[in-house]
Amino acid sequence: MNVSMAQVNSNEINDIEKTELHYGIKDGRVVHVESVINGLDCGCSCPHCDSQLIAKKGNVRVHHFAHYNAVDCEHGSETAIHLLAKQIIAERKVVQLPATSLKQMTLDTNVHPHHVNEFIPTKLEMFESVEEEPTMEGYRPDLTALGFDGEWLDIEIKVTHEVDDFKATAQIERRRNMLEINLSQVSRVLPYKELEEVVLYSAPRHFIYSQEHHKINLVLEAELEEKIKYVDNLIHNAQPKSSSGLTTKCDEAVMLIGYKIGSGFSTKNQSDFKIAHLFYVKPVQSKDTANFSINGSKGFEVEQVDVKETLSSKLEGLDFPVEVKLQYEPKPGFGRRTKWIVSDITEINL
Numbered sequence: 001m002n003v004s005m006a007q008v009n010s011n012e013i014n015d016i017e018k019t020e021l022h023y024g025i026k027d028g029r030v031v032h033v034e035s036v037i038n039g040l041d042c043g044c045s046c047p048h049c050d051s052q053l054i055a056k057k058g059n060v061r062v063h064h065f066a067h068y069n070a071v072d073c074e075h076g077s078e079t080a081i082h083l084l085a086k087q088i089i090a091e092r093k094v095v096q097l098p099a100t101s102l103k104q105m106t107l108d109t110n111v112h113p114h115h116v117n118e119f120i121p122t123k124l125e126m127f128e129s130v131e132e133e134p135t136m137e138g139y140r141p142d143l144t145a146l147g148f149d150g151e152w153l154d155i156e157i158k159v160t161h162e163v164d165d166f167k168a169t170a171q172i173e174r175r176r177n178m179l180e181i182n183l184s185q186v187s188r189v190l191p192y193k194e195l196e197e198v199v200l201y202s203a204p205r206h207f208i209y210s211q212e213h214h215k216i217n218l219v220l221e222a223e224l225e226e227k228i229k230y231v232d233n234l235i236h237n238a239q240p241k242s243s244s245g246l247t248t249k250c251d252e253a254v255m256l257i258g259y260k261i262g263s264g265f266s267t268k269n270q271s272d273f274k275i276a277h278l279f280y281v282k283p284v285q286s287k288d289t290a291n292f293s294i295n296g297s298k299g300f301e302v303e304q305v306d307v308k309e310t311l312s313s314k315l316e317g318l319d320f321p322v323e324v325k326l327q328y329e330p331k332p333g334f335g336r337r338t339k340w341i342v343s344d345i346t347e348i349n350l
């Protein structure tokens with residue numbers, strides 16, 4: 001979180017800061033007590049209750065406003081901050097958009113989580129125009145801004161009330177971009193320049209709804225769906241099947257005739273390599289496949305498969321030829337086609 005020096009903790013906002021008024025309304029604008037003349041001639045009114053204010057700029061207490069002919073109201077300073085934030089954004093026509101990390105997560109058949117994510121960096125957004133409290137169909141945001149790209153952004157300022165779930169849902173339904181800027185932890189007696197910095201750039205902010213994020217999320221969802229389909233397919237294929245055939249990768253009973261495990265150096269690839277192969281015979285393929293028809297078959301054929309090197313001592317103890325059952329597992333690697341490796345060998349004792 002981006003916490004500015006100008007911000008303070010909520011428990012540091014003491015009661016004096018909460019009730020002491022440093023901002024008043026003059027000619028429709030929010031002004032700091034330092035920018036007006038002393039006394040009743042300041043010409044200011046309370047941002048909350050509209051009472052006439054008197055500027056108290058003496059030598060003892062910090063300069064502030066007091067209600068004239070009325071009790072100091074409790075909400076003057078929070079209303080002032082809210083109005084001030086709107087005024088600052090409307091006049092400056094710029095806000096810092098937050099960095100956002102978009103994530104999608106789902107579980108595969110084996111209940112393992114898979115993630116996809118995209119990081120959207122922070123960005124300074126400038127606007128062509130900004131309107132305060134526009135009358136919209138069914139709602140009234142604090143501000144609505146029109147970007148130079150023709151996109152609208154509604155902005156809500158949180159001082160005491162955040163955008164609730166009901167409001168957020170409505171905003172998502174109408175697919176209008178909305179940013180909430182959180183000023184609840186900001187001191188209400190900050191000078192104008194510091195508040196400006198906090199409002200425009202450093203106060204915590206997040207999107208209630210963003211069309212751009214929505215689009216990216218749809219892409220991420222599709223990506224994740226594709227990924228899960230692939231993973232689930234691998235898991236499915238790794239399950240032992242009872243049917244026989246060329247594609248079956250399960251406890252296959254075969255006549256093992258030999259093995260070869262070794263390592264070497266390839267001058268072509270300039271790298272070390274390892275081999276670990278099993279050789280076995282099995283009945284010749286007698287069934288048609290989708291793209292291959294058998295016109296005649298009889299006898300046995302020789303197969304070569306990869307085997308885990310960890311099985312070498314087991315292989316050493318066998319007398320070839322030997323009838324065994326082979327168990328397979330998917331070979332780690334890249335690409336969409338599953339490659340298989342023998343993960344266990346069981347001798348069939350007749």
Ligand SMILES: [Zn+2]
Nearest residue numbers: 046049073076
């Ligand atoms: Zn008041």
